Amino acid sequence: MSEKINLTLKVWRQKRGEAGGFKTYEAKGIDTDASFLEMLDVVNDEITLKGEEEPIAFEHDCREGICGCCGSLVNGKTHGSHERTTLCQLHMRHFKDGETIVIEPFRAKAFPVIKDLIVDRSGLDQIIAEGGYVSVKTGNAPEASTTPIKKELAEAAMDAAECIGCGACVAACPNGAAMLFTAAKVSQYALLPQGHPERTQRVKNMVAKMDELGFGNCSNEYECAVACPKGIDVKNIARLNREFIKATLSQGK
Amino acid sequence: MSIKTTLMTSIGQKLLVATSGLVMFLLFLVPHMGGNVLFLFGPDLFNSYAHHLHQLVPVVIGIELLMLASISVHMATAVRLVLKNRQAADHRLSQKSSAERSLAAKLMPVSGVMIFIFIIKHLLDFKFYEKAKTTLHGIETYDVYAMVLSRFQSDPIHLLFYVGFMIAVGLHLSHALQSALQTYGLYVPREGSKIKLASAVIGWGMAATFAIIPVVAFIK
Secondary structure (H helix, E strand, O other), rough: OEEEEEEEEEEEEEOOOOOOOEEEEEEEEEEEOOHHHHHHHHHHHHHHHHOOOOOOOOOOOOOOOOOOOOOOOEOEEOOOOOOOHHHOEHHHOOOOOEEEEEEEEOOOOOOEEEEEEOOOOOHHHHHHHHHOOOOOOOOOOOOOOOOOHHHHHHHHHHHHHHOOOEEEOHOOOOOOOOOOHHHHHHHHHHOOOHHHHHHHHHHHHHHHHHHHHHOOOOOOHHHHHHHHOOOOOOOHHHHHHHHHHHHOOOOOO | OOHHHHHHHHHHHHHHHHHHHHHHHHHHHHHHHHHHHHHHHHHHHHHHHHHHHOOHHHHHHHHHHHHHHHHHHHHHHHHHHHHHHHHHHHOOOOOOOOOOHHHHHHHHHHHHHHHHHHHHHHHHHHHHHOEEEEEEEEEEEEEEEHHHHHHHOHHHHHHHHHHHHHHHHHHHHHHHHHHHHHHHOOOOOOOHHHHHHHHHHHHHHHHHHHHHHHHHHHHH
């Protein structure tokens, strides 16, 4: 049974090019079956009706946990603190009546705040543009058994490909590193034969881009894997390191 | 990509820290612990070990130079990385770390600096220090056993300093070993990892072994 709860929100408000700060809002009569984003919608309705300021800007798209758009720090944790849950899939039943919730944008030098809770995560796209694809025109889907792939490899590649690029790993990393993201993207191709022709260049270019954009350096503290709403494992970071070492040793390829 | 460009990338820098650290661990810390343990077996064995080590001077100097190079690379790279990482993750207000982030991992820079301070003090205490002579099987040699005794006996503050700084060694090693292996590409899982466990056992075991010597010297 759903019930209604009242909450106090401390939300980060920031306009483009200006310094930001926390502002307090009351969220009244929130249905516990509502998602976190729906709760923000209710608060935004009130702000809009009052007409004194602009509603809270937050990023969202599919609202079913697969697009990677949403994400904020909720009480200091990326996407809230529930395992394998994006912010849109976090439900209000996890909060108590009268609770104060602090909502802050993802923080990293490579993720500048655009407005309120929206940060610029295009750095992740730039890393993808350096080789997170297979540059072959494929035409129609080939017959499935032309290239046999071991089940374990296919599954590991699919596990890596689960990454939705939400950026929680970067925000949770004490060093603001994009290692888990890059590792997932490198791994999904390194594990499949289709990715092999370009694997050397791919890992070098993607790591170089990651460094250039001001992401930090991994210190193997595994906060990223805890934060990941898709359960991407640090196994992929070990694989990225191996791919990088192999690529360096096979110079001139 | 040249070797130099590779070493300047984030993964390259981490490989430098891991490798210089492992060199110090394997070529210095492990043999040093082995030698120290001989202290527990009395003056003859310990002085004889020191005597034989002294006869290997060219090798010892070679290792010392290698250690000097390793610690320079290790510290310079680590400082650079820590500063870059601070920048990459600044302006965090409400953020909390999870239980995953161990104290050892969090305190790596602190334990690192503590170990550096300890090394300087340790060198002043025992390396650059006038040693008495003794005779062992008719050969005149340095009485390092007596030196260790004299440095710790009736000096509880000195003893506390040594034991206390070994906590930094335990902390540093317990994260360092597993982290270096993951950087080399050997998968160290988050949960139930034998490598993580071994890393902690070896790290704290070595720190405790080192700490026993001043304690024994103090109570003798």
